[in-house]
Amino acid sequence: MMQVVQGHxxxxxxxxxxxxxxxxxxxxxxxxxxxxxxxxxxxxxxxxLKFGYADFADEVLRRRSASHQQQRHQQHTQRGTDPGG
Incomplete structure (x- = not known):
């Protein structure tokens, strides 16, 4: 069964x-x-769902089972940077 996912x-x-x-x-x-x-x-x-954008690390998020679900996702980890500092 297909589900429609909407997000930002x-x-x-x-x-x-x-x-x-x-x-x-x-x-x-x-x-x-x-x-x-x-x-x-x-x-x-x-x-x-997998999210990607140039200069940001890709991220995979699991969805809940709702057929219409809002997902808010923040792309904040730049590729090649050390998240520890």
């Missing part, structure tokens, strides 16, 4: 991240965020 991608300061990739790993299901950081994607029930 923002950076550590809460600013929208337009053009971020949102995909279901292992599938061809992918979308990008719009100018305000929002996305909508239909995926099989229980599918994790």
């Amino acid at each position: 991608v923002s950076d550590a300061e809460g600013q929208p991240v337009p053009g971020a990739t949102v995909l279901a790993p292992g599938t061809l299901l992918v979308t990008t965020t719009n100018a305000t950081g929002d996305y909508t994607l239909s995926v099989p029930a229980g599918t994790a």
Whole structure:
């Protein structure tokens, strides 16, 4: 069964991240965020989502089972930086 997932991608300061990739790993299901950081994607029930954007670390998030779920995701870890300092 497919579920519609809607969400918003923002950076550590809460600013929208337009053009971020949102995909279901292992599938061809992918979308990008719009100018305000929002996305909508239909995926099989229980599918994790992977978020990516240039200069940020990719992150995989598991969804709850709700058929229409808002996900707020912050892209805040830059690639190649030490999170410890």
